[in-house]
Amino acid sequence: MIALNLKILPQSSFGLAGYWGLQEPVTIPFYNYESNSSNYFGIKDWGIALQYGAEFSGSVNSSLYLLAMAKKLGNHSLSARFTPGYQKEFLFATGESIIINDTTTQSLEANYNYKELFGLGYSYRFDEQFNAGLAVRFFSQDFNQQVVKPVFGDTLYLVRETIDEKVNFWNVDLGFDYILNKNFQFRVSSINLINIKDDLTIEEFQGFEMDQKRGALLMASYMPADFFNFHLLYETSNSFQLSTTGSTSGFIYGLTAFHDYFQDPYIAGLIPAVGYRTNLFEILLSGVKYFSERNTNASFSKFYEEGINNIINNRYSFDKIVLSLALNISSTPEKKVELIDVEIVRDIYPTFYDKYIEQPFAFGKVVNISGETVNVIPSVKIEGITDEKIQSPPQTLEPGDTATVPFYLIIPDKYVIDKATLSYADFYVTTSSTEPDAQLQKAALINSLNSWDGNVANLRYFIMRDIDFSMNYAKSVLSNNKSVLDTLPSAISVFYKSKILFNNFVKSLVYASDPRATAEYVQFPKQTIELKGGDCDDLSVAYSSLLESVGIQTALVDYKEDGEIRHVNVLFNTKLIPTQAKFITTNDSKYFIRKNEQGNDEIWIPIETTSLTDFDEAWNVGVEKFNREAVNDLGLAAGKVEIIDVY
Amino acid sequence: MKKLLTYLIISASVFILVSCDKPAPTQLIDDTSDEFEVELLNKDLDNPYSSGTDTSGITQDLTGVTNLISVSGIKITTENRSNEFSLAQAMFFDKSKPIRYSNGKLLAYQTITPGTIKFNGTEAHVVPYRIRYREGGSPKDTLIGGKYLLYNITNGLPDPFYFPYNASVSFEYVPFIGGNNVSFNIVTPYEINGTVSLNGNKISKNLEATLNWNGIGEKKVSVIVGLVIADSIGGRQLHTIPIYKIKTADDGELKIPGRFFNQLPLDRFEKIVFTFVRSYEGYRGSGNNELLVSSQSIHSIILDIP
Numbered sequence: 001m002i003a004l005n006l007k008i009l010p011q012s013s014f015g016l017a018g019y020w021g022l023q024e025p026v027t028i029p030f031y032n033y034e035s036n037s038s039n040y041f042g043i044k045d046w047g048i049a050l051q052y053g054a055e056f057s058g059s060v061n062s063s064l065y066l067l068a069m070a071k072k073l074g075n076h077s078l079s080a081r082f083t084p085g086y087q088k089e090f091l092f093a094t095g096e097s098i099i100i101n102d103t104t105t106q107s108l109e110a111n112y113n114y115k116e117l118f119g120l121g122y123s124y125r126f127d128e129q130f131n132a133g134l135a136v137r138f139f140s141q142d143f144n145q146q147v148v149k150p151v152f153g154d155t156l157y158l159v160r161e162t163i164d165e166k167v168n169f170w171n172v173d174l175g176f177d178y179i180l181n182k183n184f185q186f187r188v189s190s191i192n193l194i195n196i197k198d199d200l201t202i203e204e205f206q207g208f209e210m211d212q213k214r215g216a217l218l219m220a221s222y223m224p225a226d227f228f229n230f231h232l233l234y235e236t237s238n239s240f241q242l243s244t245t246g247s248t249s250g251f252i253y254g255l256t257a258f259h260d261y262f263q264d265p266y267i268a269g270l271i272p273a274v275g276y277r278t279n280l281f282e283i284l285l286s287g288v289k290y291f292s293e294r295n296t297n298a299s300f301s302k303f304y305e306e307g308i309n310n311i312i313n314n315r316y317s318f319d320k321i322v323l324s325l326a327l328n329i330s331s332t333p334e335k336k337v338e339l340i341d342v343e344i345v346r347d348i349y350p351t352f353y354d355k356y357i358e359q360p361f362a363f364g365k366v367v368n369i370s371g372e373t374v375n376v377i378p379s380v381k382i383e384g385i386t387d388e389k390i391q392s393p394p395q396t397l398e399p400g401d402t403a404t405v406p407f408y409l410i411i412p413d414k415y416v417i418d419k420a421t422l423s424y425a426d427f428y429v430t431t432s433s434t435e436p437d438a439q440l441q442k443a444a445l446i447n448s449l450n451s452w453d454g455n456v457a458n459l460r461y462f463i464m465r466d467i468d469f470s471m472n473y474a475k476s477v478l479s480n481n482k483s484v485l486d487t488l489p490s491a492i493s494v495f496y497k498s499k500i501l502f503n504n505f506v507k508s509l510v511y512a513s514d515p516r517a518t519a520e521y522v523q524f525p526k527q528t529i530e531l532k533g534g535d536c537d538d539l540s541v542a543y544s545s546l547l548e549s550v551g552i553q554t555a556l557v558d559y560k561e562d563g564e565i566r567h568v569n570v571l572f573n574t575k576l577i578p579t580q581a582k583f584i585t586t587n588d589s590k591y592f593i594r595k596n597e598q599g600n601d602e603i604w605i606p607i608e609t610t611s612l613t614d615f616d617e618a619w620n621v622g623v624e625k626f627n628r629e630a631v632n633d634l635g636l637a638a639g640k641v642e643i644i645d646v647y
Numbered sequence: 648m649k650k651l652l653t654y655l656i657i658s659a660s661v662f663i664l665v666s667c668d669k670p671a672p673t674q675l676i677d678d679t680s681d682e683f684e685v686e687l688l689n690k691d692l693d694n695p696y697s698s699g700t701d702t703s704g705i706t707q708d709l710t711g712v713t714n715l716i717s718v719s720g721i722k723i724t725t726e727n728r729s730n731e732f733s734l735a736q737a738m739f740f741d742k743s744k745p746i747r748y749s750n751g752k753l754l755a756y757q758t759i760t761p762g763t764i765k766f767n768g769t770e771a772h773v774v775p776y777r778i779r780y781r782e783g784g785s786p787k788d789t790l791i792g793g794k795y796l797l798y799n800i801t802n803g804l805p806d807p808f809y810f811p812y813n814a815s816v817s818f819e820y821v822p823f824i825g826g827n828n829v830s831f832n833i834v835t836p837y838e839i840n841g842t843v844s845l846n847g848n849k850i851s852k853n854l855e856a857t858l859n860w861n862g863i864g865e866k867k868v869s870v871i872v873g874l875v876i877a878d879s880i881g882g883r884q885l886h887t888i889p890i891y892k893i894k895t896a897d898d899g900e901l902k903i904p905g906r907f908f909n910q911l912p913l914d915r916f917e918k919i920v921f922t923f924v925r926s927y928e929g930y931r932g933s934g935n936n937e938l939l940v941s942s943q944s945i946h947s948i949i950l951d952i953p
Contacts, residue, residue, distance in 0.1 A: 048657075057671035085670060092675035099686035111672075148685045152910045155690040156890070203904070300675040316673040 012191055012235050013217050014313035016051055016065060016322045017286045018256030018271040019243045021221035021231045022177060022185045025277060026245070026252055028284050028324045031068040031081055035217065035233060035241075037189035038175025039121035039133035041070050041077045045330040053085070053322030058296050065312075065322065070121075077133070079121040087115035088311045092300055098148050098158050108146035108160060112208055114311050115140045123175075131177040141167045143205040165205055169197030171212070183223055191215035191235065211307070213237075237261050237309065243271075252277055252284065262306060263315050264292050275324075279334070284324040294318045336370035336431045337397065339438035342407070344425070349447045350385070351461045351522075353411045360392070360406030364440070366429050368397040374431045378405045382425045382444055385415060389428060405429070421446045450527075452520040452537070456558035456568055457644045459537060462522045463545045463554075464646075469526040470542075471549035477504045478550065492583045494552055495574045495605075499615040501546050506612040508532050509539065539609035540568045544646055547572050557606060558642040559629055569608045569622055571643060576603040590623045592631075594643075682867070683901075684894040710753050713934075714739045716818060717941045718766060718833055720810035722840070725949040730800075733810035735766040737795035737820075738776065742935075746791050748782060758792030762822035769808050771795035779886065812838040812944060831940075834927055837863050839944040841923040847905065848953040849913035855905040860923050860946070862899025868925050869894050870901060874911065875918035875949060887920055897925065913952050922947040 013019070015032035022040055030041050031049045041047065047070040054062040065085030071078045089111065096108040116139050123133025144164040151159050175189030195212040215236040223229040227248045233241040238261040245254035256271040263269075269291055275284030298316055306315070346361040366376055374397050379389040392408045407427060425444040428436040452458060478485060481500045488496050512533040525542040528534040534542065544554040553573035560566055571592065576583060578601050581591060591603045606622035607615070626641075635641030714737075721732040744757035755778055764771045776794040780787055797808040810816070815832040822828070841860035847853035858870060873889040890911065895901050913919075926943040 055670055059671070061669070061671045063670055087670055089670070089672035090675055091672050094683075096683040096685070099684060105684065147904075147906070148683075149906050150687070150891075150910045152912060156687060156911070157690055158685060158687050296671055297674045297676050303675050318671065 012215070012237065012239065012310055013233055013241065014258065014260075014310055016053065016271070016288065016312070016320065017284055017324050018245075018254045018273050019219075019231050019233050019241045020245050020254055021219070021223065021229060021243075022179060022187065025247065026282065026284075027070075027328060028275075028282055028326045030070070031066060031079070031326075033081070033119050033121060033135040033137060033173075035189075035219065036121075036175065037133070037135040037173035037217070038131055038177050038187060039077055039079055039123035039135055040131050040175075040177050040187075041072060041079065041123070043070055043072050043077075043328050044334055045328075046071055047079075047326060047328050049324065049326040051085075051322055051324045053320050055318040055320045057294070057318040075125040077121070077123045077125070080118070081121075082118045083116050086117075086312050087113060088314065088316065089113045090303070090316075092303075094145055094147075096146075096148055098160060106160065108148065110143075110145035112144070112205075113142040114210060115142070116311055129179045131179075132175065134172060134174045137171045137173075139169050139171060139210065141169075141209060143167070143202070143208060145204055147204065163202055163204060165200065165202045167198045167200050167205075167209060169195055169210070169212070171195055175217075185221040185223070187217070187219040189217045189219075191217060191237075211309075239309075245273075247277070250276055250278060252282070254286075258313075260309070260313065262309050263290075267291065280328060282324070282326040282328075284326075286322045286324065288313075288317075288320040288322070290317070290319055334370070335437045336368065336372070336374045337376055337429050337437045338367050338369050339427065339429045339440050340365040340367060340402075342427045342440050342442050344442060344444060347447060347453065348382075348385075348409070348411075348444060349451050349453055349458070349461075350411050350415045350417065350449050351451070351465060352453075352458055353413065353461065355458070355461070356409035356411070358408075361409050362407040362425070362427065362442075363404050364407060364427055364429065365402060366395075366397065366405050366438075367402040368399055370431075371399050373398050376403075376405060377430045378407050379428045379430065379436075380407045380409060380425055381428075382409070382423055382446070384417070384421060384423045385409075385411060385446060387412075389426075416449060417446070418450065419448045420451065421448075450521050450523060452522040454520045454566075456537075456556050456642070459522065459541050459544075459556055459568070460644075460646045462524055462541045463548060466524040466526045466545060467549050469524075470545040473525075473529065474501055474546045474550045477501055477546075489583070491576060491580055492574075494572075495576070495584050497550060498547055498552055498572050498574075498605075498607075501550075502543060502607065502615040502618060505529075505543055505546060506609075506614070506618070509534070509612050511535065511539070511610050511612060536610050537568045539612075540570050543607065543609045544570050544572075548646055553645075553647070555604070555643050555645045557626065557630070558644060559625070559635070560640050560642065567625075569606060569610070569625070571604045571606050571626075574603045574605055577601060578603060589627055590619065592626065682894065682896055685907075686892040686894075688871070688889040688892050710755060712738075712740065712939050713742065713937045715939050715941065716833065717943070718810060718816045718835065719943045719945050720812055720835070720838060721945045721947070723947045723949065733797075733799040733808050735771060735795075735797040735808050735810075735816070737764050737771060741792075746778075746789060748780075754778065754780065754789070755791050758794055760793045760795065761824075762820055762826070764795045764821075765817075765819040766797055766808055767817050768819075769797055769806060771797045772806070811835055816942065818940075831931070833940055833942045835942045836925045836927050836944050837861075839868065839923045839925040839946050841921070841946050841948060843921045843948050843950060845919075845950060845953055849908075852909040853905055854908040854913070854953065856903045856908070856921065858901040858903065858921060858923070860899050862897045863925075865897055867894050868897045868923060870903075871920075871922040871924065872903070872907070873920045873922065874913070874916040875920055876916050888916075916952060918949050919952050920947055920949045 013035040015034055017029050019035055020026050020029040027042055027047055028049055030036050049068045051066040052064050054060050063085035066081055066083050068081035091111050094108045094110045098106045116137055119137040121135045123131055125131045146160050146162050149159050149161040151157055172194040173190045178186045192212040192214045217235055219233045221231045227246040229245045231243045239259055241256055241258045243256035252275045254273040257267050259266055260268045270289050271286055273284055273286035342362055342364040344362045368374055375394045376397055377394045378392040381389045390410055392406055395405050397403055423444050423446050424441050426441050428439045430436045510533040523534050523538040525545040528538045528542040547554045555571040557569050557571055581603055591605050593601045594604050596602050606626040607618045608622035611618040611621040629635045630641040717736045719734045721734055723730050739759050740756040741759050742756055746754045748754050758776050760773045773793045774796045775790055776792050777788045777790050797806040799806050799808045815834050817832055820829040839860055844857045846855050870893045871889050872891040873887040875887050923946045924943050926941055928941045931938040
């Protein structure tokens with residue numbers, strides 16, 4: 001047979017699932033190197049896919065068309081595929097025949113098989129808009145042909161011999177993707193850019209090799225909405241594909257029409273596809289329907305004249321139905337939220353143990369980078385303070401939303417560091433998985449145990465921290481004065497208990513200011529008594545603690561004097577009603593009336609705890625200051641004086 | 648869940664892989680005329696069969712023929728010189744009188760000359776019909792009877808029979824005793840003119856031949872490949888041993904692959920001959936009266952074996 005000039009080309013852009021552009025949620029079409037030479041993959045970690053189908057060629061022949069795997073490593077994507085079903089075989093009579101035994105004619109036959117065996121892909125994602133990669137594919141051509149061969153021994157005779165040759169070649173193509181925005185995407189890739197092949201040695205097979213004619217693919221996608229996307233793919237061989245795809249509620253669908261320059265009619269066929277996808281898997285059922293009649297027999301002269309330009313899509317291909325399955329597996333949880341920044345808004349005072357349960361000490365800026373609504377659980381762990389992460393209440397975030405989430409904190413009772421410490425706080429935000437989606441670390445100053453923020457209301461923490469000590473101390477003092485207390489009317493019991501405790505409390509105390517160059521420093525009651533001195537807040541804390549420990553209601557009076565050192569002293573509730581005031585004093589300026597929770601008037605007495613002489617003196621000094629600044633100067637009304645109940 | 652799905656898909660893949668068919672092949676029906684039918688004409692090169700028509704370069708196995716009417720326009724090209732001949736022959740075989748090789752194999756049948764025969768009005772001579780063959784490596788011939796012959800070597804000599812191409816030759820038979828006269832026209836083909844290009848050589852065993860001729864696209868042509876040896880019979884006369892008869896489409900081109908030459912003991916032969924035959928053949932009558940009527944345009948090219 002004379003060498004032929006057949007146009008047998010390896011793959012161009014046809015895919016068994018149609019063309020879907022660069023839609024990341026649908027990964028099955030990415031395994032089609034024919035239109036994805038740039039190896040663009042929308043997977044997060046691992047992807048596995050297979051395509052199994054049947055072609056209707058008179059009988060039904062089923063094939064595994066493709067088995068593939070992909071892996072994402074940061075900005076790199078790798079893939080490999082095995083394509084046992086990508087093959088086309090032609091059987092024909094060679095035209096040679098032998099006349100044997102003078103009568104019988106034996107025709108000789110040939111079998112040419114074209115296959116694409118496997119492929120490899122690599123890509124690099126430069127940024128959100130630009131991706132580039134390459135695909136390498138391996139083709140095999142098996143030529144088998146019977147020939148007449150004379151054999152000369154004692155006599156000459158003709159034998160039928162089979163000659164065969166396998167000619168392999170590698171094909172490399174490059175691709176570049178440009179994602180302008182979520183609506184427009186573009187791609188350009190080569191066809192048969194580089195071919196590395198074996199040499200054909202047997203002359204009978206000359207002209208039957210695949211043609212490696214170079215070309216290019218140009219692709220554009222317009223995706224205005226999830227349910228409607230439009231794609232155009234054009235080859236420089238004057239073939240093209242038009243497709244529309246979409247997704248809604250997990251269902252995916254597509255329809256591709258293709259024009260093949262070498263097939264009739266103008267629109268040679270359609271590839272409808274419908275499927276379903278989740279974040280884990282995809283299943284897609286597609287079909288290939290040709291608009292011209294297909295037979296298992298064909299004209300050799302037509303084949304000789306035109307050849308084929310694609311192994312799986314040519315005038316000799318049959319209608320197909322294909323089932324595609326893909327799994328998207330993440331060995332690491334998918335990140336759904338990002339923690340952009342954290343601001344620590346409150347200094348940490350370890351004594352304020354429950355303050356940060358109600359008031360966040362930090363706020364974080366979180367953005368939902370997934371496509372679904374998520375519940376964000378903030379948590380924090382501070383080195384040296386907490387052993388475990390302290391979780392804060394969850395917050396719901398819609399896709400794409402940014403929110404400020406609070407971080408709460410619990411200071412454990414066992415924290416006893418008495419000096420300021422610079423530590424670090426690890427902030428976490430977690431969605432569904434056990435591993436946090438994002439984390440951030442910030443330096444955090446942990447104040448000493450005795451540090452105070454200057455807010456008189458927070459002195460309650462110092463009052464209550466040593467309540468056991470105060471209780472023991474107070475009970476001991478009162479016990480020593482039992483004989484006196486037992487003789488008193490119950491109405492004035494509170495008054496006299498307060499008096500006894502104060503007189504005993506101040507016996508050995510002196511006034512001492514806080515150390516210089518320190519933040520506000522407040523002593524616990526035990527410290528004040530053991531150190532035998534303190535400033536106004538120390539003494540007020542100690543005295544209030546003693547009273548509270550035996551059930552006497554107290555309040556702190558905060559004298560917020562502009563430009564001068566602020567001052568604190570104590571008010572305590574005598575539990576006397578105004579008509580009973582005469583039991584303790586006839587001077588109605590020496591007490592202050594406050595309503596209790598039931599709305600009844602009760603007599604409260606101000607005590608200047610820095611007056612370390614006796615109760616009466618302290619009462620006088622306290623009254624004088626209170627009347628002057630809180631009442632007469634309208635300090636209470638103006639907010640310059642504040643009464644803060646300990647409880 | 649993920650592990651289960653992964654194992655499932657891998658297992659399904661393995662199952663599918665081992666249970667799959669492959670895509671259906673396409674059977675290409677040969678609707679071209681590009682054929683290449685090969686027949687081996689002589690298996691024993693030491694004892695080849697020949698009907699003795701050396702100068703015509705034509706050889707036929709006549710053992711299956713009852714009666715043969717053959718008209719030929721012949722051209723022989725050797726060393727770039729061509730000589731043209733016209734030949735008309737008729738043989739009538741008596742199937743009751745076989746002639747055999749010494750080993751009993753049928754060589755031919757005796758011939759008879761039952762009447763007069765005219766081609767284009769010229770009466771054919773009856774001449775001895777000898778068959779040359781080789782047996783045991785030695786050339787031999789045998790007389791099997793007479794045959795009718797007209798031949799024109801040059802300018803109507805010895806016989807004024809001129810083979811007309813793409814025309815017809817009239818045939819007339821008048822029996823000597825009894826029987827009916829027979830006359831009809833024998834249609835003749837277009838003249839065939841060929842060229843041969845030999846590549847390679849016998850020493851390297853890479854000889855191959857490319858043949859071209861004026862193809863007319865009708866029917867088929869035959870190409871007979873023979874090897875030429877000097878024959879001691881009749882002096883230094885070249886004796887052709889036909890090896891292959893190749894039938895192919897009359898498209899004007901044929902490439903004979905090297906494998907057809909390189910197994911042959913070419914060093915025992917002096918020349919190689921390629922004979923192009925464009926023929927019209929048909930049968931008339933039946934039984935003992937069956938006539939094989941053949942008209943041929945023949946061009947033989949004799950070349951040295953490189």
